[in-house]
Amino acid sequence: MPNSVSAELLVTMKRAATVLKEHQVPFALAGGFAVYARGGSGSEHDVDFLIRREDADKALKLLAAAGFSTERPPEDWLVKVYDQHRLVDLIFEPVGLPVTDATLADTTLMRVEAIEMPVLSATTLMSYKLLSFTEQYCDYTRALPLARSLREQIDWERVRADTKPSPYARSFLFLLEQLDVLPHRRHGEQE
Incomplete structure (x- = not known):
């Protein structure tokens, strides 16, 4: 390991x-x-x-x-x-x-x-991490290493679907795009 x-x-x-x-x-x-x-x-x-x-x-x-x-x-x-x-x-x-x-x-x-x-699964681990974010707890510094280290094992479309109700998750996924951890979505691409 x-x-x-x-x-x-x-x-x-x-x-x-x-x-x-x-x-x-x-x-x-x-x-x-x-x-x-x-x-x-x-x-x-x-x-x-x-x-x-x-x-x-x-x-x-x-x-x-x-x-x-x-x-x-x-x-x-x-x-x-x-x-x-x-x-x-x-x-x-x-x-x-x-x-x-x-x-x-x-x-x-x-x-x-x-x-x-x-x-x-890495996908569910990531979804759970993102769904744990609230107004009282939103620590992206714990989620970023997880996303970076397991990104190839994660089904990102499933993460997007599983976490869609969460504005904190959507913000984090946008951050991952800006950091080139995830590919950028084109304008109008389905969320």
């Missing part, structure tokens, strides 16, 4: 993924570690897995039995587990959209640090 991430978080990612795989809990590696797995900039903060809401209780019980401590935070879109101080988010409603079988199918089976696991 070209970009470094915390060795401790890699161990935590592998431990959690192994538990979920062994017990056939459907999941997908997401967030910064999915970007890392696809060759982009890594994550030093936490590990993110997408799971379905109906699998959250089972995942918490299994991970607790494997030695993780668990937390049900006030946010109603995820649960958390800790491997000592290292955080794993189990997200079942990223950016207000429920994780479905279709979401979990939008993955590639990849070997990540010697463990084979489903990794969320």
